[in-house]
Amino acid sequence: MQIEKLIEKIKHYRWLSVGLLIPIMVIGLLLVILVKQDTAPSSVGLVSSPQLNTGKKTEKDVKKMAGNDKKMTDKETERKDRITVDLKGAVKKPAVYTLKQDSRVNDLLLVAGGVTDQADTKSINLAQKLTDEMVVYVSSIGEDRPVEIVGTKAHDDVDSAAAQETDKININTADLAQLQKLSGVGMKKAQDIIDYREQNGKFNQPEDLGNVSGFGEKSLEKLKGSVAVD
Incomplete structure (x- = not known):
């Protein structure tokens, strides 16, 4: 009898215990959830959203763009500080x-590997400053052509002298019209020059023009050049 009563009491308290345990577990679970929500750090604004960042540049992007702009500026400055020169003649690498x-x-010349053994080094002005679009020609030994530097005063003087030489009228070959281009020479004097060379042969020097009628010392001095x- 005592054993049966004991078993009945255990069954009675077991269901009572289960009935009390369930509400306690539910309450405990709710408390845990609430505590976690209160202690969890807010992540709002810390997560980068692709949609929110559309059109915005990060600090890294800004630095990268600044670096690219600086490189482009440096290249433009470098191009402005450069000149292009055409090197020809007795050099190892004309280009x-x-x-x-x-x-x-x-x-x-250092960039071009120097001059060849045939180069006339006496005619080279190594200190001459270069300019953009210049042509430099290094002559060979025995060649009657010194270093040519287009655009310099020396070259301009050579061109001017060559132009003056070209403008001169050859009194041994000029026709009637060409001779009349000379200062103070009209049709009659031009014809006299032609007649003289046909009768006496070509003129050996400009001063021989004085042998033609109408050409005195003043005329010769004026026509000398x-x-x-x-």
Whole structure:
């Protein structure tokens, strides 16, 4: 009898315990959830959203763009500080070269590997400053053509002298119209020049023009730089 009563009591308290345990577990679970929500750090604004960042540049992107702009500026500045020169003649590597703006002929020849054994080094001005679009020609030994630097005063003087030489009128070959281009020479004097050379042969020097009627010392002095006999 005592055993049966004991078993009945255990069954009675078991269901009572289960009935009390369930509400306690539910309450405990709710408390845990609430505590976790209160203690969890807010992540709002910390997660980068692709949609929210559309059109915005990060600090890394800004630095990268600034670096690219600086590189482009440096390249533009470098191009402005460069000149292009055409090197020809007795050099080891004749070609078109791009150098710094203040470069000299010596710098150009160093880049080109120097001159050949046939180069006339006496005619080279190594200190000559180069300019953009210049043509430099290094002559060979025995060649009657010194270093040619287009655009310099020396070259301009050579061109001017050549132009003046070309403008001279050859009194041994000029026709009637050409001879009349000479200062103070009309149709009659031009014909006299032609008649003289046909009768006496060509003029050996400009001063021989004094043998033609109508040409005195003053006329010869005036025509001195305008006539040629070659």
